[in-house]
Amino acid sequence: MTPSLLYSGLALDRAHRLRLDADLTAMLNAGDARFVPFWRGRQLVDGTPPAACRLPRDRLPAGFDVAAAPGLLLGVAADAAPVLALDISAVDAGDDGPEMGGGRWVSLRSVGGTLAGDDAALLAYARGMLVWRGRTRHCATCGDGLAVADAGHSLRCLRPSCGALHFPRTDPAIIMLVTDGDGRALLGRQPAWPPGMYSCLAGFVEPGESLEEAVAREVWEEAGIRVLSASYAASQPWPFPSSLMIGFTALAEGGEPNPDRHEIEDVRWFTRAEAAGFGEAATPGPAGLFLPSRDSIARHLIERWLGR
Template identity: 45%
Template sequence: MPGPLALSRSTVDRAADRRTDAAWLDSLWADGATRVLLVGDGTVPVDDEALRFVTTADAPDGERLLLGLDDDGVAYVAVHVEGKPDGGATLREVGAVLGDRDAGLAVHAIALANWHATHRFCPRCGARTRSEQGGHVRVCEAEGSQHFPRTDPAVIVLVVDEKERCLLGRSAAWPGHRFSTLAGFVEPGETPEHAVVRELYEEVGVRVTSCRYAGAQPWPFPSSLMLGYYATAAGEDPVPDGDEIAEARWFSRDELTTAMESGDVLPPSGISIARKLVEGWYGGPLPVEVSWR
């Protein structure tokens, strides 16, 4: 795939080996150099294509989420707040324009905050849970069981046939002319490669003959990890299931160019791994940019 994946960039050491050191975590909060990122409603505050931080003294109350340390030893901590912070923007809006450090911090913070928001209670007994280890564990207050942040693996696939055409589909939930690569969650006891084969047949009736891993990026909407694949298949007519996929079409490079330029097809957004998969097959940047906000 060409170029870096927008949400896979990071330069900060997560300091996972120090999350159990409560005294050290407290010392970070007492350090005036520590930078605090507010996160709420899936947004983080952004100014001029960079994250906006506050000091610990200016930070509001909320669960503290350790994001890590930079090369100079400066600590970054997120505080989970109710509602959208002032100047808050979503990753879809700013993920592609943030620098490497800020993109990694924003993805980490939003993914953790999304998990905390839906895991206030123990799935075993229903008692309340509390945040520990810098926000990377929740502990049941009744029976002490530990619960860890959830990540749901999903495959996202660009299929190419023997004529070098690619297969794109339109979700039944999407308006207009949006087309993208096909995707689906990995089921329990299943490998990603098996999921590629199953999903393509389930959604459009196409039988994959081979696939190869291309790359991955976190997709915290709310908690996925997208595993990108290129796959091959015979160019049989796709049969959309009508439930998840409303339309699916094979495109040559020339056909896709014409469809995009006419507005008949809106391609995947620049922040997505789907865009990179299509551009890898296309041979370079697509002639049309679009933001799916």
């Protein structure tokens, strides 16, 4: 196994077999249940550095009906206690979020890199599941309502003549560190990024293409550069909202990059010496250039190429 990238490396037993015949309501009401709460896109941490909260029932808002809220089994802890994700967005509160015994509500992106790996993976898993749940209100086949199945890991259409099952989405996206025969790397930037940040090219996989084909297509579309070969490197869950980043290294023909000016506003070849001089967002290097944050697979691919 390659080292886990942030948001992977979950320590929890996902208890797949338990999902199939478990009574979710009974688990939500179990005395030893632990809850990973979610409120309007934010998650609960406490302490410094932050740690993910796994709350006992008595730290939930008074009178909160756990069985009526969107919830699902994440897995089983080492002490056999069920660990459940729980969406408490229905609870009214100010900007600071509901008071839950001292924790603070944060966006996962804002704290991800400061969490222990297991906690980052737990919050990413809970976030991915509950965002899917929140966005899946009706059957995509017939429009009817849905019932929870598999302890929250699938939703079944209520219309008997349909009965379609709906599963959590994971959208495959490829991201690649492209080099040429001279050992230079192709890095670009999207218009929406902070000025000065350069990173790997990336894009979503389309129906009817392999991952390697997606790598070649995206590099051609975004940079006008032909890829000769691509090799899998690593992957990273990216639940913002539902991606799996699949990292590649790719060898390309050289040539002058031609950015598409739509998704990519600039793309250039950089030598190792040039890229090694890039700084961080808070402390940019020469010409104000800096690399993506250390929690990203893009940074992992670049660091690996730099041999750092």
